[in-house]
């Protein structure tokens with residue numbers, strides 16, 4: 001009876017957990033389990049799962065039915081729920097009394113029955129091979145092609161397609177069910193690792209493997225950014241970047257490694273075999289792949305893969321022929337000298353032993369789409385169609401593919417085909433240190449560079465991006481010699497490398513003052529035009545003709561900004577590309593700023609809002625600014641996307657920086673000042689208009705709620721452009737019209753660089769705001785960058801941001817001086833007891849501080865004791881959250897003593913802290929004495945009956961407390977039932 005009531009009582013929580021994501025997957029998986037266990041019959045299932053009906057309605061019907069079916073069904077339902085819900089979504093639900101689920105034994109007679117009893121596992125197995133199963137059903141005559149099409153409707157997710165297939169098969173009878181089961185059996189056998197007999201690669205295969213690995217090794221042992229000046233072995237400079245999974249994953253402790261990228265860690269879709277590594281421009285995606293390639297070629301990692309085929313999307317753009325997969329592999333990676341067919345057959349037979357990598361999906365001319373199906377590896381198709389089908393797994397199923405891309409180019413269509421997504425967040429602070437030391441063989445120089453970075457934290461923030469760290473290290477002489485004028489912005493850094501390269505060519509000729517640019521103006525314009533037209537046509541590799549058209553001379557090439565393209569096997573003439581695509585963007589920006597031929601509309605078009613998610617992946621506006629030849633070329637490309645948004649945004653950022661007041665003297669003799677002034681006005685107008693657009697999008701607040709702005713992706717970019725201009729007047733103007741109480745910038749890829757820009761602009765807000773930066777990569781350096789805007793923040797939310805005690809030390813030192821600062825949330829960072837002394841100081845000093853949330857960090861009893869010291873002297877704190885730390889009973893006792901006499905505390909959460917009954921009894925004292933406390937959260941704390949008795953007794957003296965949460969403690973069902981009767985405010 002109790003379990004039935006539990007389902008009823010938790011109806012709201014269950015509905016929320018099942019449906020709030022908006023996806024029907026949880027409900028459908030629960031239904032699969034209940035069907036398989038025989039708790040629902042087919043008619044029940046159809047009554048619940050009514051197509052087209054709202055998800056919540058379906059879920060409510062399910063709950064009604066489960067309740068009316070009685071205790072056993074409720075037990076199983078809770079068991080199914082527990083299995084299906086991710087831990088955090090199930091956290092608010094009590095599963096007391098649920099059944100553990102066991103798969104039903106397969107001793108029944110018919111295949112149709114097996115389809116039901118094994119439904120959950122069949123759904124998961126079918127997801128990866130729907131097409132094959134459908135084909136088998138069509139060939140055997142059980143399905144018509146209309147049946148297949150209906151199953152395959154693209155509005156269904158892969159798991160829904162699998163369920164539709166099973167439901168259809170059910171109506172076709174026993175022999176259709178047999179076909180599906182047989183097909184799955186064969187599929188499983190073909191996927192399981194082959195035994196040694198089957199896997200005997202021929203001599204020719206082994207020769208090919210050797211040829212491929214030596215070619216991969218040759219291509220990956222040097223880093224191309226050093227190509228123009230010196231050679232640098234990848235081994236000597238490679239520095240680990242920060243990798244993390246895009247999805248929360250419980251089984252990952254510690255940082256991800258390169259091997260984890262190809263391993264099973266963090267898999268979200270078992271049926272898919274594409275792993276995406278995403279990261280911002282210059283964050284090291286190509287270098288990471290290069291490292292993987294080298295490790296494989298040397299035999300030091302990824303040895304489960306016999307062959308690795310590396311592709312660059314940039315180079316695939318130049319392939320205009322239709323190719324088969326076989327031709328793609330052999331012609332673009334490595335040509336087998338003999339026995340091509342045999343080698344290809346081996347690849348087809350052993351997909352799990354093969355790895356493909358595709359670098360820079362964002363650079364492909366076509367945006368990803370899964371509309372055009374192509375399944376046959378020997379049939380030809382345009383290369384992008386092959387690529388898209390490989391990624392989806394409709395071609396070469398089972399071959400693992402690792403794809404890299406900038407995040408902006410990854411839409412929902414691609415996401416649904418991913419096994420997992422790994423984020424590459426550039427260098428950590430210790431990574432920067434390590435890189436600089438590797439870059440400079442002289443340790444004194446390295447130490448000086450690092451020292452100068454410590455004194456310029458804006459620049460240190462920029463160095464989290466490997467490409468900028470590379471420039472800064474490369475230009476160490478300029479950096480160390482520039483004293484006060486040390487670079488602050490990305491544009492400053494790129495100007496530094498520009499000057500460095502020009503002067504590198506004439507080391508003896510010391511260019512006086514600002515004349516260096518004028519001296520090299522023609523080179524800048526030639527390369528600028530090449531870069532500008534290239535961006536407009538998604539072209540990153542330039543032929544001799546391209547160079548000629550833009551007037552690029554041999555002397556220009558010698559400056560070192562262009563490097564010769566590697567492995568252009570299909571062409572014999574020399575081809576060039578910029579050292580890095582961000583360098584191409586910089587030259588394009590220089591061209592826009594300096595050229596006499598720049599169209600009047602170029603700057604406004606560059607700044608037009610171009611959110612990829614809004615425009616469906618491409619922006620056509622920029623094309624109109626191109627010279628007519630480039631436009632024609634673009635039209636000839638047919639479905640080619642125009643310039644990609646991320647690069648346009650980078651160019652716009654550089655244009656803002658180049659036109660800033662500080663750099664105008666550089667252009668004095670390069671461009672008429674009236675033209676310059678006009679361009680500056682255009683940029684300022686565009687930035688102001690861009691900001692206005694965001695402000696207009698803010699909805700009016702619902703009564704009683706704060707006015708809140710959830711930043712659109714372009715917001716951070718505009719802020720960065722304003723920062724590049726380094727004119728506080730512009731920042732002030734932009735902010736003067738913003739009136740919000742809460743600024744939400746969650747999941748916006750905010751790192752230290754973005755924090756610098758945010759603080760620069762937000763400090764001009766007129767009224768205090770809550771600044772919510774949850775789920776970014778702010779880190780300690782970012783925290784330091786935020787300090788200038790702390791005075792305007794009344795609350796700061798920094799959940800999940802890699803912040804350590806050191807960041808907190810600086811943050812609190814500043815926060816104490818800020819009158820408005822009242823709330824902070826730091827859930828899921830890297831805090832230890834060492835930070836608690838700072839919070840203690842804050843609590844002692846600020847008698848108006850309201851909320852401190854430190855959940856899911858590493859705070860122990862010692863830290864709790866430190867906090868208690870501060871709490872004793874504080875009379876304002878209303879919310880204290882220490883969820884998921886390890887304060888234990890001693891910590892709870894210390895907090896209880898400190899909070900006993902608090903007249904302000906409303907809410908205290910110590911979920912999952914191992915406080916035990918001793919802790920609970922100590923906390924009962926707060927309840928006894930408090931006149932303010934409303935809620936106490938103590939789930940998952942190993943509390944036994946003794947502890948709860950103390951709480952019950954304390955509640956007898958307190959009418960203010962509304963609820964004490966006690967789920968998942970050490971209590972039997974009977975105890976829970978009895979105590980609920982005695983005290984209704986206890987929630988189990």
Ligand SMILES: Nc1ncnc2c1ncn2[C@@H]1O[C@H](COP(=O)(O)OP(=O)(O)OP(=O)(O)O)[C@@H](O)[C@H]1O
Pocket residue numbers: 223224225226237238239240241279280281282283284285286287288360405406435466467468470580581582
């Ligand atoms: N892990 C690393 N170790 C050492 N240097 C690195 C590392 N990652 C990147 N770099 C430096 O930064 C430069 C740019 O990195 P890379 O080209 O890999 O970035 P990316 O993310 O692929 O950029 P984009 O998206 O713009 O193509 C490299 O050429 C190299 O000089």
